[in-house]
Amino acid sequence: SQWGEENLQALSIQEGEDVTMNCSYKTYTTVVQWYRQKSGKGPAQLILIRSNEREKRSGRLRATLDTSSQSSSLSITGTLATDTAVYFCATEGRGSALGRLHFGAGTQLIVIP
Amino acid sequence: DTTVKQNPRYKLARVGKPVNLICSQTMNHDTMYWYQKKPNQAPKLLLFYYDKILNREADTFEKFQSSRPNNSFCSLYIGSAGLEYSAMYLCASSRRDKTYEQYFGPGTRLTVL
Structure with missing residues (x-):
């Protein structure tokens, strides 16, 4: 597997709290890339961070990338309660592996109103 | 419009019977993908088309077939369904020069009995 975690992680928090999810x-x-999948829908890309970037922000989202430790x-x-979803990180190979997204198992985030 | 459509949304199949899933997109994307997602696991790439060239992953090579009659449509075919095929099947599309930016459909939930 491309990723360190093999099993879905789960987090449950109160609305208004901040949360950080990790991938290696x-x-x-x-x-x-980070994707979000809400119930009954396909994954949707949230944010993309390149290897020459350490941090990327988009609204309430912030992604970080540490290439030395291969973690994001x-x-x-x-x-918000509407943030309840499964969050996946994904990488793309290079060369002949272009287009082949490798997803982590994901984090199930539940935001309690 | 960034819509990827999948039909049907739910499919019930008998063991040993064939299954055909359909995907369409209107973004004129030249690349289309099929992923399999099982509960609490990461989406797993099965195959993808660059234009009319089919690329199948080595570990699923013999289990899935696909066709792409035109740029907008792509199908996933299982010749003889087994219980292990029960999963969510996600279709995605992208531009060839932005393969990391994939747009996903809502998925087809296949249950094999």
Whole structure:
């Protein structure tokens, strides 16, 4: 597997709290993406961070990337009940592996109103 | 419009019977993908098309077939369904030059009995 975690993680927090989800990956990548999948829908890309970036922000989202430790994090500030979803990180291979997204098992985030 | 559609949304199949799932997109994307997702696991790439060139993953090579009659449509075919095929099947599409930016459909939940 591309990723260190094999099993879905679960987090349950109160609305308004901040949360950080982590991923570690095993092989070289130039891009780490975070996807969110809400119940009954397909994954939707939230944020993309490149290997030459250490941090990327988008609204309440903040992604970090540490290529030396091959890890990435996604933080959400001021969570809302509508943030309840499964969050996946994904990397793309290079060369012949272009287009092959490798997903982590994901984090099930439950935000309690 | 960034919609990827999948039909049917739910499919019940008998062991040993064939299954055909359909995906369509109107973004004129030249690349289309099929993923399998089981509960509490990461989405797993099964195969993808670059234009009309089919690329199948080595570990699922013989289990799944696909066709792409035109740029907008792509199907996933299981010749003889087994219990292990029960899963959510996600279709995605992307531009060839942005394969990391994949747009997902809502998925087809296949249950094999």
